[in-house]
Amino acid sequence: MRKSLLLIVLCCVSLWSCTKQESIDPFATIKPEESRFTKIPLVEGLNEPMELEVLDNGDVLFIERNGKLKLYQAASTETIEVGELDVYPDGEDGLLGLAKDPNFSTNNWIYLYYAPAGGPSINRLSRFDFKENLLDVNSEKIMFEVPVFRGCCHSGGSLEFDGKGNLYLSLGDDSTPFESDNYNPIDERSGRPENVDAQRSSGNSNDLRGSIIRIKPEPDGTYSIPDGNLWPVGTPNTRPEIYVKGNRNPYRISLDQRNGNLFWGEVGPDAAMDSMRRGPKGHDEINLATKAGYFGWPYFVGNNKPYWKYDFEKQESLYEFDPKAPKNTSPNNTGVEILPPATSALIWYPYGPSEEFPMLGEGGRNAMAGPVYYREDYEKSAVRFPGYYNEKVFIFDWMRNWIFTVSLTENYEYDTMERFMPSTVFDKPIDMQFAKDGSLYMLEYGTYWRAQNDDSGLYRIVFSEGNRAPQVKIAADKKVGAAPLTVGFSSEGTFDPDLEDGITYEWDFGVEGGKSNDANPSFTFEKAGTYQVKLTAKDKSGESSFATLEIKVGNQPPxxxxxxxxxxxxxxxxxxxxxxxxxxxxxxxxxxxxxxxxxxxxxxxxxxxxxxxxxxxxxxxxxxxxxxxxxxxxxxxxxxxxxxxxxxxxxxxxxxxxxxxxxxxxxxxxxxxxxxxxxxxxxxxxxxxxxxxxxxxxxxxxxxxxxxxxxxxxxxxxxxxxxxxxxxxxxxxxxxxxxxxxxxxxxxxxxxxNPKVMASNADQLKDAARANGENVSFVKYTADNAWLMLQNIDLNQITRISLEIDPTNTGGKLELRSGSPNGKLLGTTEKLSKASRPNGAKGGWFTVEMPIESTDSVGDIYLVFKADQEVSIWNTFQLNSLKFNR
Known part of the structure; x- marks a missing residue:
């Protein structure tokens, strides 16, 4: 039974209280339309942003992989550099993790996980003082260091605190997938590089790599071990810091601040196909740990799909690993041999379509986990998310550019998921966090890996329960040209979701004195240069939003x-x-x-x-x-x-x-x-x-x-x-x-x-539908005056069109018109019905000819159905193809 069902029961017991709650939050149970959310750019063009922390005053600390700590200042909207560490930036290392102390407002402590430049090959977790908007590098308290194999793969590095003040850090398996055919790297041969065997890290109870650790930071810069980790303090051949074991690359983690549930996205292996004697194809995972546990890598993936024990020397598959009793017999293992039973992923998906979770799509994949939302944990601000998202966890994929919200059952098992803001563009989301006011801040990495991307940035998503800010669209009839360049600008598509409001426009053309309040102004740029044009739309209540456009003056396109x-x-x-x-x-x-x-x-x-x-x-x-x-x-x-x-x-x-x-x-x-x-x-x-x-x-x-x-x-x-x-x-x-x-x-x-065009390839349809089914290409006309349109068609020398039709139980004629459904008539058929079938055939497709008028221009054409009897979705006129004949 879902948790939301409990709310329904309580509503039945206390109708007054639910009615009261609904008046406070009209979207407690009703999904709000996407237009109630606004994605606001704060700063763009970042250099590999990694993690963020939103401070109570609305400022945002964030790190870049090359070692820089930056601060977005909400009051001034300026971004400044506030610190830098000397890091080893190769492979997947660098400055990776950031967390502020739960008592940051009084102690000004932040925690950074990074790869120090130079030797030895280690990654380090340290605490620093952050005072007066500056990182004090001399205040560093080194908490621990992790020996790593530099220059390859899977560093992890995500840092998060839970509601009890415990600090979690994710660590990848530090292993190469490239010498195991993209299946599980368990190469035990002597003389090989150490990073070809993930059993030494992810399968090793005595190694912090391939784990999510949980520690309790102490005031003196050390840490203690909280109760409930995977192996108690003093257990031989184990590290007590380990909370979760069996990770490949847990790149983004999050904690439910109410119950301590740990979520993370596990970036999976790359094998594109299942192998009968090696194991399953690669899957990414969204995982949930309600308690300490072992999550399978390098012996299992997804819902505990088993790999084979593979002898790389003899190239033989010996046996499948057992998720109930995983055994690590690698000579590179320094920990226990018998691991805890493997826990299945919450959600898993491969490169191709997922049978279990088809809504996640297909293609490249890089799973990550975001926060769990509880409306009452945030200020009663005008921008906090609604109760509809209560208890839902936000998950996202860096490669597929989507965000989903996932609902769980009362036993914390998967229930449902749905796409969040599906019409909004996200460019490689890499971290997100709810602020004190209940708005969602997020970092986007941008298109290219290991690059300073123009489309990277820090963004804020706000919700409007009542009056909503306008949605701004900006366009120009030309974006480049020689000077002087006169540009016609357009705000078409800008709208106020609250239709009763009016919109005022403020244009700034990036030139001194270059302003306008027209909806669609024209402006002349006299001198060569690159100009940032900004359009701000404001409603009667003062809510506003903006969009920008770049104009390049000085070079006329060829x-x-x-x-x-x-x-x-x-x-x-x-x-x-x-x-x-x-x-x-x-x-x-x-x-x-x-x-x-x-x-x-x-x-x-x-x-x-x-x-x-x-x-x-x-x-x-x-x-x-x-x-x-x-x-x-x-x-x-x-x-x-x-x-x-x-x-x-x-x-x-x-x-x-x-x-x-x-x-x-x-x-x-x-x-x-x-x-x-x-x-x-x-x-x-x-x-x-x-x-x-x-x-x-x-x-x-x-x-x-x-x-x-x-x-x-x-x-x-x-x-x-x-x-x-x-x-x-x-x-x-x-x-x-x-x-x-x-x-x-x-x-x-x-x-x-090809002159034969299948009807289903029409560019537009009106009151017509493409038929469903495998190897089906026909279109159903479902109403009188229904049409399909083909764009940019040249009818020069075309004298007739052969139409493959099936009138079924209706009748009428087809007309060819130019430019619009009511444009110039270029051709028509005779009246058609099932009686028109040749040789008295009772059913199926047959061809009719439509003589047409040739034209010398190229333009859109419309094939319009004119019915002479009733048409409905059950009684349609069907068109399979059009063949244009000279």
């Missing part, structure tokens, strides 16, 4: 046009098409054709890649790389977790076997070329996607390889390879930059698709 002599939407088998790419740039003058990039690529399947904005245009391959999350580990030009793509491209330049080799690496994983790290396999990606990704990487050092064509010529189209394939014609030119503004790229695209 113009790129593709002159394609054939139909600009469809191909019709073997045909030679003349083309020319015409480029002009105001600053560059005459353009050499060799500087123009043109590629024509055939793409299997219907997965159109759109051109980006003028100032940031991506190729097909780079788009796929972004979608797959690869840039979390690989940057274009700077080394991250893995090698940068420029270095890879240079290494394999001119190698005719490189494409096949790299495609296999992406698909199946591998390593050893760029150091110890092994890239996990990406078996969920299509071969076509991987091919485009490799083409992009190899083209960095060799832009003339592969499909680059001359800027003018003749291209031979071939017979259709797929009923849903298309040719992507993509031309781009990067100018040389001007007036201090960096080079700009403009791309022009044509997507020349």
């Amino acid at each position: 113009s790129v046009q593709i002159d394609w002599k054939g139909n600009r939407s469809f191909f019709f088998g073997n045909e030679a098409i003349d083309y020319a790419v015409n480029v002009a740039d105001a600053e560059d003058g005459t353009i050499a054709e060799s500087d123009i990039d043109l590629t024509i690529t055939y793409i299997e399947g219907y997965d159109l890649i759109k051109a980006g904005h003028e100032e940031e245009v991506l190729s097909i391959g780079e788009t796929y790389i972004n979608q797959a999350g690869c840039k979390a580990c690989h940057a274009i030009a700077n080394e991250s977790v893995g090698p940068d793509y420029t270095a890879v491209s240079e290494k394999y330049k001119g190698d005719v076997k490189a494409k096949a080799y790299l495609a296999n690496k992406i698909k199946n994983g591998g390593g050893g070329i760029w150091g110890e790290r092994v890239m996990p396999g990406h078996t969920h990606l299509e071969d076509q996607q991987i091919s485009e990704m490799v083409d992009f990487i190899l083209s960095i050092a060799d832009p003339n390889r592969g499909g680059k064509l001359s800027a003018r010529g003749t291209y031979q189209l071939e017979n259709p390879k797929s009923s849903e394939g298309y040719y992507l014609v993509q031309a781009n030119y990067t100018d040389k930059g001007a007036n201090g503004i960096s080079p700009l790229t403009t791309t022009s695209q044509l997507m020349i698709r």
Whole structure:
């Protein structure tokens, strides 16, 4: 039975008290709409933020991995550097953990977990004085040090206090996964590096690594051991500090301040597939410990899925480990041999879809645990979260960029979960904490691992129970251009969730005297430079929020046009098409054709890649790389977790076997070329996607390889390879930059698709629905005047459309209109019904022809259904495909 059911029982006993509570908190049991939450940027462009602490005055302490301690000052909204430690920043080490003492307001103590620079190879937990907004590095009280194997993996490092003043610290297994095929590292061979065997750490009761420890800090800088840890003080071959054992990389932990429940996200191994003789594929975990325990690594993962005891010398699998009686017989183990029974994860999920928790999606993964919320523990502020989130734990994933809230049963077992703020963008969330006023503060790491990311930052999420701040949208008709640059700005999409309020606008164009109160102003930037434009929207009650936009003045983007002599939407088998790419740039003058990039690529399947904005245009391959999350580990030009793509491209330049080799690496994983790290396999990606990704990487050092064509010529189209394939014609030119503004790229695209278009691939639908089912592609028209729309269609030389239909039990005709559902009529069918079937057939699909008027322009077309009898969701007119004929 859920805890919330207890509330219902109490309401029945005391109706007055529940009614009173509901009047205080109208969202005690009703889920608030997302518009009641506002995500406010406080500071952005951080350098690898790690953990935060919100102080009682609203200031926020946070650390960056390179050793810096920073303070966001709420009163001034300024961020200052308040301390720095000399750290070893390689691998996954550096300044990792931060916690303020429960009595910080009186003793000014903070705790830091970090890797000191130089030797020996240790990580250290220390207490420091933080007074007058400065870290006193000379006040350091070293509490303990952990010997580590530097330069590899899994440092953990999260610090948190519970409600009783106990300090928890998470420690990773300090082991490489890269020499065990991404399964469990239990290599016991002599002469091997120590970090290939996690049994020496995570499975070792006498080692702090691979654990979450629990200690009681004492005033003199030492610590004592609280009752209830996994092994009592004095137990031979154990460390009494250990509360939880069997961790791989518990990267973010949190404590329920009321009952002491410990939550953490466990970053799991990378094996993409189950192995019959090695063990399960990799899973990330959300774990819950209500008491001390052993949580399985390196012998189990997920819900105690067992690995095999594997003899690396003989390459033989001996037996599966037993979660009821785990046994550590490694010669590298200095602790007890028999470990406690393994405890299952609360939530677990692999790279691919999760059978148990499908709502978590698929792809890269990096599980983390956030706080448990209790409304009454915070001030009665206007921004605290509602009672709907009482007793729910916030979990998040660094790779998948989502936040979920999880409800538990009265026995602290998994009950339900739901996405939190699903329409809001989060960029690699890495820590979160509720402030004294009940608002949620969070750090976001940003796109690239081991980089100072523009999209990293500190944010605050506030809730509005009554009046809500406006939701601000800012746009401009151009963001770059030569000086003087006149820009039309728009606030379209800005709205007040409380509809009765009016909105006033305050624009600041980043220029002295550059202000406006218009909703959609125009402003001219006279001088070259980069300008931050800010739009603040305020309602009648004084609630406000803002958004910003960057305008670059001094460089006019190039113009790129593709002159394609054939139909600009469809191909019709073997045909030679003349083309020319015409480029002009105001600053560059005459353009050499060799500087123009043109590629024509055939793409299997219907997965159109759109051109980006003028100032940031991506190729097909780079788009796929972004979608797959690869840039979390690989940057274009700077080394991250893995090698940068420029270095890879240079290494394999001119190698005719490189494409096949790299495609296999992406698909199946591998390593050893760029150091110890092994890239996990990406078996969920299509071969076509991987091919485009490799083409992009190899083209960095060799832009003339592969499909680059001359800027003018003749291209031979071939017979259709797929009923849903298309040719992507993509031309781009990067100018040389001007007036201090960096080079700009403009791309022009044509997507020349198969003339047979499946109805389910329509760009928009109205009163029509895509049918569900495997290998089903038809659309159901469910009302009179229902329509489907196809974007940017060239009807030049197209004289008729073949429509594959099934009227079922209704009837009517289909009309083709240009520009809108009521636009110019280009064609129509006769009245159609089941009586229209050829040869008296009783059911199934049949084809009808619609003669149409050809046009020379490219635009949107609408196929509208005009019913002549009743239509409903049960009595529909069905369309399977459209074939455009010359």
